[in-house]
Amino acid sequence: MSRVSETAMPVSSGFPGSGTGEARPGSVRLEGVVKRHGATTVLHGVDLAIEPGEFFVLLGPSGSGKTTTLRILAGLETVSAGRVLMDGADVTTLEPGERDVAMVFQSYALYPHMTVAQNIGFPLKMVGTPVAEIERAVADAAAKVEIGHLLQRTPGQLSGGQQQRCALARAIVRQPRLFLLDEPLSNLDAKLRLETRLGLHKLQRSLGATTVYVTHDQEEAMTLADRIAVFMDGRIVQVGTPREIFSTPQTVAVAGFIGTPPMNLLRGTLQGGAVTVSGSRLPVAGAPSSSPAAVIAGSAAREVTLGVRPGDLRIAPIGLPAKVERVEDLGDSSIVSFVAGEQLLKAKSDRAPTVREGEHVYLAFDPTAAHLFDPQSGARLGAGTPDSSKERHG
Amino acid sequence: MSPSTSRSSIRHIALYAIAGVGLAVWAFPVIWGLLTSFKTERDVLAYPPKFIFEPTLANYREVIFGASSIVPNLWSSFVVSTAATLLTMLFAVPAAYALARLRYPAKRASGFYVLATQMLPPVGLIIPYYLVLQKIGGLDTYGGLTAIYLTFSLPFAIWLMVSYFEDVPYEMEEAALLDRAGRLRALWHVILPQVRGGIAVTTIFVFLNAWNEFMFAVVLGGNRVRPVTVAMFNFISVEQTQWAKLAAGAMLAMAPVILIGIFAQRHIVKGLTVGAVKGGGRRG
Numbered sequence: 001m002s003r004v005s006e007t008a009m010p011v012s013s014g015f016p017g018s019g020t021g022e023a024r025p026g027s028v029r030l031e032g033v034v035k036r037h038g039a040t041t042v043l044h045g046v047d048l049a050i051e052p053g054e055f056f057v058l059l060g061p062s063g064s065g066k067t068t069t070l071r072i073l074a075g076l077e078t079v080s081a082g083r084v085l086m087d088g089a090d091v092t093t094l095e096p097g098e099r100d101v102a103m104v105f106q107s108y109a110l111y112p113h114m115t116v117a118q119n120i121g122f123p124l125k126m127v128g129t130p131v132a133e134i135e136r137a138v139a140d141a142a143a144k145v146e147i148g149h150l151l152q153r154t155p156g157q158l159s160g161g162q163q164q165r166c167a168l169a170r171a172i173v174r175q176p177r178l179f180l181l182d183e184p185l186s187n188l189d190a191k192l193r194l195e196t197r198l199g200l201h202k203l204q205r206s207l208g209a210t211t212v213y214v215t216h217d218q219e220e221a222m223t224l225a226d227r228i229a230v231f232m233d234g235r236i237v238q239v240g241t242p243r244e245i246f247s248t249p250q251t252v253a254v255a256g257f258i259g260t261p262p263m264n265l266l267r268g269t270l271q272g273g274a275v276t277v278s279g280s281r282l283p284v285a286g287a288p289s290s291s292p293a294a295v296i297a298g299s300a301a302r303e304v305t306l307g308v309r310p311g312d313l314r315i316a317p318i319g320l321p322a323k324v325e326r327v328e329d330l331g332d333s334s335i336v337s338f339v340a341g342e343q344l345l346k347a348k349s350d351r352a353p354t355v356r357e358g359e360h361v362y363l364a365f366d367p368t369a370a371h372l373f374d375p376q377s378g379a380r381l382g383a384g385t386p387d388s389s390k391e392r393h394g
Numbered sequence: 395m396s397p398s399t400s401r402s403s404i405r406h407i408a409l410y411a412i413a414g415v416g417l418a419v420w421a422f423p424v425i426w427g428l429l430t431s432f433k434t435e436r437d438v439l440a441y442p443p444k445f446i447f448e449p450t451l452a453n454y455r456e457v458i459f460g461a462s463s464i465v466p467n468l469w470s471s472f473v474v475s476t477a478a479t480l481l482t483m484l485f486a487v488p489a490a491y492a493l494a495r496l497r498y499p500a501k502r503a504s505g506f507y508v509l510a511t512q513m514l515p516p517v518g519l520i521i522p523y524y525l526v527l528q529k530i531g532g533l534d535t536y537g538g539l540t541a542i543y544l545t546f547s548l549p550f551a552i553w554l555m556v557s558y559f560e561d562v563p564y565e566m567e568e569a570a571l572l573d574r575a576g577r578l579r580a581l582w583h584v585i586l587p588q589v590r591g592g593i594a595v596t597t598i599f600v601f602l603n604a605w606n607e608f609m610f611a612v613v614l615g616g617n618r619v620r621p622v623t624v625a626m627f628n629f630i631s632v633e634q635t636q637w638a639k640l641a642a643g644a645m646l647a648m649a650p651v652i653l654i655g656i657f658a659q660r661h662i663v664k665g666l667t668v669g670a671v672k673g674g675g676r677r678g
Contacts (some may be wrong), residue, residue: 076568097574109565113587122583123573170573 025087026052026177026210028073033082035068035234042068044234045082050212055204058214059221060231061257069231070180070214075099086178097126102171103180106187108163110155110170116142117151120169127174141173144203161192168200172207179204179211185220197223218258222246230254252378255307255371261335261346263307267375271301275370278341280320282306284370304381307371310335310348315355319364327353338363424648430641438637453642464643467625471647473536474611474621475604478543482551482600487593489548490555491581495567505556511549519545520613527614534616542610547600554599558592559585594661598654605651622647 028050035043043065050056058066071077072084075096084092091099102123110119120141121134129137142148145165155163164184171179184200185193201224204211215221221228222242230238230245238250249255255263268277275282284306322338322345334353338345338361345363355361372381430438432449457464492498493505523542524533532538562585570580586593608623615624626647629640655662 074568074572076571095576096568096571097576101572103569103572105565105569107563107565109563109569111566111570111584111587122570122575126574126576126579170569 027085027087028178028210028212029083029085030069030072031083031085033069033072033084034080035065035072035077036080042234043072046234046236048229048236048239050210052210053208055201055211055213055224055226057221057225057228058212058231059216059218059225059228061216064231065234066214066216066229066231067182070103070182070212073178073212074101074103074180099178100176101178101180102174102176103182104164104167104171104184106183108155108167108184108187110163110166112155114154115151116147116153116155116158116166116169119155119166120151120173123170123174137173138169141169144172144206145169145199160188161196164188164196168203172203172209175207175209177210179207179209181211181213183215184213185215186217193220200224219260222258230257232257248380249307249371250380252305252307252373255373259309261310261348263309263371264313264345265373266306266308266340266343266345268304268306269301270304270306270372275304275306275372277306277320278343282320282364282370284367284372303375305373305375305378307373308345308365308369310346312365312369313345313347313363314349314365315347315361316364317362319362322361322363324355324357324359324361327355327357329353427641427644427648430637431645433638435636435638453638454646457639457643457646462628462639464622464625464628464646467620467622468646470536470615470619471605471621471623472650474539474543474619475601477536477540478547478604479597479601481540481544482547483593483597485544486548486551486555486596486600487586490552491559491585493552494556494559508549508552511545512553516546516609520610523610524613533614534618536619539611539614539619539621542614543604543607547603550603551596551600554596555589555592558589558596562588591661594658598658598662602651602654605647 028048030046030048033043033046033048034041046065046069048069058069060066068077072079075091075094075098079092082092083090086099086101111122114122117135117138121138124134124137138151139148142151145168147162147165147169150158150162150166155166158166164187167184181200185196188196197220213221213224222245225242227239227241228245229236232251232253238245238254240248245254246258249258249263252265256265266275266277268275268282270284273284275284320340322340324336325339325344326337328335328337329352332350334349334351336347336349336353336355338347340363347363373379374381429445431453432451433444433447434450434452437444437447456462489508493501493508523545527533527538527542530538532541566584566588567580570584571577575583605621606623607621611619611621612624612627615621622643626640626643629636629643
């Protein structure tokens with residue numbers, strides 16, 4: 001699996017290289033892709049470069065344009081402007097069947113009148129593959145997803161998980177250059193989703209095929225992806241490794257979307273290395289040179305949005321005064337909700353809760369854990385936290 | 395017996411009673427016709443009506459082998475209905491698919507046009523049809539009557555088939571396109587097998603409509619092409635109505651309809667309920 005050297009910024013997602021040449025098998029690029037439905041613009045000029053063999057996740061809330069982007073890659077939607085390139089070749093106007101891509105739909109889209117074997121073998125039958133070869137390939141693909149014993153059943157006789165694997169087998173049987181997966185786990189129950197996620201990751205690694213995966217589930221995205229593109233309102237707002245996205249969100253919207261619970265966002269005033277929130281000065285100074293506070297230290301007072309991850313928030317002898325609103329003991333961790341002034345905050349800890357509902361406490365955080373955003377544009381202020389450049393492994 | 399069991403039994407009895415009344419209302423003319431077809435003309439006219447009588451096959455012999463045989467008329471009906479049904483389905487299936495699936499200019503307008511043709515009172519069309527067929531020599535011909543049947547069976551079949559095509563999830567067709575089937579092979583291998591029930595139901599309805607049609611047949615047919623519905627009139631004259639022969643003829647004319655109903659019952663019920671249980675497959 002090749003790694004990518006691309007930085008998370010700028011948010012237009014950038015390309016590892018420039019120009020359309022030197023493309024390796026399995027590479028995918030979107031250049032200025034715009035999609036309009038009548039007067040509504042669904043995608044506002046999406047640029048994207050996906051490396052060969054990469055597990056690339058399109059993450060975003062409903063209606064953000066991620067599924068439209070996937071369907072444009074599949075050729076199921078036309079573009080209003082821009083280009084789609086695969087292996088360096090312009091495929092923008094090619095029909096879905098001419099692109100050599102396979103897709104697993106959210107609904108699986110299995111053919112209900114065919115057996116599992118016929119479903120899996122269908123793409124090969126359509127290109128005139130000899131029957132014996134189809135049988136061999138079907139058996140091979142079915143074995144890879146462990147449904148070899150179900151070949152003579154029809155989709156109606158399969159469980160949700162088995163149907164999902166049948167759809168996967170149909171996608172892998174013809175070894176396409178690109179796999180497209182549209183929320184393939186969303187119809188499974190929580191336990192099965194977890195198991196299937198692991199299996200999917202293993203399968204992708206063993207096949208080494210470029211995979212584009214759409215989900216609105218950030219946990220899925222974080223655990224599966226080599227890189228993630230975060231979609232908001234028809235735009236890619238950030239591209240990066242899961243760790244980059246988590247530790248250095250480039251906009252306040254990404255910060256509020258990623259993480260469970262999401263980042264606490266507080267309105268305050270920044271001056272002299274500290275942010276004043278509800279009358280309390282919270283130091284964001286003393287951070288390494290790349291920290292947001294250091295970058296803008298010494299500047300005049302300005303309004304900011306201060307972001308602190310729930311995991312970075314702790315109870316301290318001094319800090320932001322808050323009242324404990326609710327305590328949720330999850331067994332292996334706890335989530336405590338606070339009210340500070342009129343603002344709601346959440347803290348997450350690996351330990352059992354030590355506070356009671358109604359108790360008054362002070363909240364603090366490591367100054368280096370602070371994220372600062374411009375309240376008007378929502379853009380991140382400063383370069384990011386020290387560990388933001390680290391690659392995620394595994 | 396618990397109160398809930400008792401309430402449930404009462405509900406069942408009430409439902410069966412309502413169904414029984416409905417069945418009796420529907421079956422009465424059929425049973426009356428069936429009994430009449432086995433009576434002599436004297437028994438038919440007996441008052442009070444005879445429920446116990448000596449059955450005879452004379453009426454059937456007469457309407458099959460006699461001077462007033464309706465066999466040629468059954469053949470006329472069969473030819474016209476079969477031709478109209480085959481041609482209707484040949485055009486209706488692709489047309490309905492296009493209306494349900496493809497994007498093309500004036501799609502809504504053409505869809506409305508199909509529906510609008512169903513709204514015209516048929517009686518208003520008889521004169522123009524008569525004049526057109528007269529001009530082209532199509533009166534009293536199989537071709538002429540079949541063509542006229544197409545004018546109402548085709549919109550009906552398209553309108554019915556569109557809903558079946560719309561019930562097939564888009565993703566399934568898209569999956570077939572990605573599997574390199576192309577649109578025509580996706581239609582053949584993936585879509586059509588899933589609307590089989592709908593095709594069966596529509597075929598049956600179109601055939602039965604054509605088989606039972608009377609008004610166009612009586613005006614646009616003639617001595618050569620005289621469907622069985624028109625031939626029934628031979629048994630009604632100013633002097634008398636030959637009720638027993640009329641009933642025997644009616645029973646013979648009904649036979650194919652009832653046979654189709656019995657053999658295709660499963661298909662008809664499945665086809666009529668497919669949209670109700672499956673739900674749409676439109677993407678979100």
